Amino acid sequence: MASKSIPAGTGRAALSALIKEGSPLGPLKVMAKHVGRFFQIPIPGFRPFVVFGPESNRKVLVTERDNLFWRNTDPVTDLLGRGVLVTDGAEHDHYRELMEPPLHPSRLPFYSQMMIEQTDRVSSTWKDGEVVDMLVESRKIALLIIMQTLFSKDVWDDLPRIWEPVLKAIKFISPGMWILWRNLPRPGYKKPLKVLDDYLYYIIADRRMGTFEQDLLQHLVDAGLTDKVIRDQMLTMLIAGHDTSTALLAWTFALLGQHPEIHAGVVQEVDTMDRSPLLDQVIKESLRLYPPIHIGNRRVAEEMKFSQGTVPAGERMFYSIYLTHRDPAIWENAEQFCPERFSRGRKTPPFSYVPFGGGPRSCIGAAFGQAEARIVMARLLRTHTLEFTNHKIHPHMGATLEPRPGVRMRVKRRERD
Numbered sequence: 001m002a003s004k005s006i007p008a009g010t011g012r013a014a015l016s017a018l019i020k021e022g023s024p025l026g027p028l029k030v031m032a033k034h035v036g037r038f039f040q041i042p043i044p045g046f047r048p049f050v051v052f053g054p055e056s057n058r059k060v061l062v063t064e065r066d067n068l069f070w071r072n073t074d075p076v077t078d079l080l081g082r083g084v085l086v087t088d089g090a091e092h093d094h095y096r097e098l099m100e101p102p103l104h105p106s107r108l109p110f111y112s113q114m115m116i117e118q119t120d121r122v123s124s125t126w127k128d129g130e131v132v133d134m135l136v137e138s139r140k141i142a143l144l145i146i147m148q149t150l151f152s153k154d155v156w157d158d159l160p161r162i163w164e165p166v167l168k169a170i171k172f173i174s175p176g177m178w179i180l181w182r183n184l185p186r187p188g189y190k191k192p193l194k195v196l197d198d199y200l201y202y203i204i205a206d207r208r209m210g211t212f213e214q215d216l217l218q219h220l221v222d223a224g225l226t227d228k229v230i231r232d233q234m235l236t237m238l239i240a241g242h243d244t245s246t247a248l249l250a251w252t253f254a255l256l257g258q259h260p261e262i263h264a265g266v267v268q269e270v271d272t273m274d275r276s277p278l279l280d281q282v283i284k285e286s287l288r289l290y291p292p293i294h295i296g297n298r299r300v301a302e303e304m305k306f307s308q309g310t311v312p313a314g315e316r317m318f319y320s321i322y323l324t325h326r327d328p329a330i331w332e333n334a335e336q337f338c339p340e341r342f343s344r345g346r347k348t349p350p351f352s353y354v355p356f357g358g359g360p361r362s363c364i365g366a367a368f369g370q371a372e373a374r375i376v377m378a379r380l381l382r383t384h385t386l387e388f389t390n391h392k393i394h395p396h397m398g399a400t401l402e403p404r405p406g407v408r409m410r411v412k413r414r415e416r417d
Contacts, residue, residue, distance in 0.1 A: 038308035048316040052323040057351035061359040068298040083236030102216040105367040118144040133406040138249035142242040150216040165196035174398040247292035247400040254407045257388025281339035287355035292400040294322040
């Protein structure tokens with residue numbers, strides 16, 4: 001069968017969930033509940049297949065990964081060009097091989113102090129007792145870190161110049177009406193995206209005339225790639241690398257703010273220990289509930305068979321990390337924030353926890369992103385008290401899954417002996 005039939009009333013329930021939550025995540029959960037781990041979205045002009053669960057994840061990420069194309073005709077490909085995220089086959093493998101050394105876990109100790117310094121730089125602008133948006137502040141920190149780490153570029157003074165272009169680039173690739181109408185005019189993007197391009201080409205030109213650095217940019221330059229291909233890899237890492245870290249940090253702040261007892265426990269540990277096991281568990285649970293890359297978008301090259309149905313060749317298929325991570329058949333109290341579930345090791349099936357994907361194309365920056373989250377969170381919890389203002393937050397499906405309208409917290413510098 002090509003797709004599983006949808007029970008009567010499911011469409012109305014999905015629409016009700018969309019209205020209530022204001023997000024497509026609600027309807028996806030309704031479909032999953034009533035149809036199962038394989039279904040087709042019933043929207044005229046946009047009928048992708050959706051799969052989730054360990055079996056599907058294994059097929060998509062490992063056993064049948066060569067039957068799927070990452071490159072699609074959509075704004076992500078338009079923006080990233082020949083970036084490693086939107087290329088396939090030998091071309092992807094070549095770029096990934098060039099880019100892995102600077103992101104290898106062995107390099108992380110060299111980045112730790114810089115991450116702390118950039119975190120302090122941002123927090124030094126906070127006034128005692130003021131309310132700040134940790135979504136915005138996390139983005140500042142993540143941008144400073146990714147640019148310094150991968151391109152040896154201090155962008156502190158340039159943040160006003162690139163801030164809006166970066167946000168425009170993220171919005172350009174976020175879900176929107178272009179899904180239904182591919183050629184729909186999208187005014188307002190050309191100028192800011194050119195500003196971002198010009199900035200990256202300036203960095204490339206400066207490096208070609210400057211000194212050697214042991215960073216990602218140098219690996220790309222030394223490989224003899226053209227400026228355009230280097231730009232594509234830089235923009236891929238800039239957008240994907242900082243936006244995922246932004247979402248992870250912001251959601252972790254939000255979850256700690258909403259659970260003061262766990263928040264207090266983490267603060268106690270970071271104050272007295274070099275590394276907090278509870279903080280590690282909180283970050284893992286944040287990634288479970290709100291995986292920054294919550295869905296994978298593929299094009300099926302040849303027919304794929306799953307236990308509940310078949311996806312014909314040429315169709316668009318999504319594998320939902322979000323639905324896998326909240327599947328009650330896998331996770332006890334799946335909708336609840338329970339960091340302790342990670343305290344004794346996971347007892348869930350393989351491929352049931354995939355916040356960074358899996359297999360040969362797993363996220364190239366997975367270790368980097370988790371280390372960054374630990375370092376930034378621990379630093380801010382040691383230096384500041386952060387009090388959540390108890391406003392409502394909902395997940396927004398942009399380029400990543402981020403908390404909207406933000407994470408407002410009252411900050412105050414801690415006086416420590």
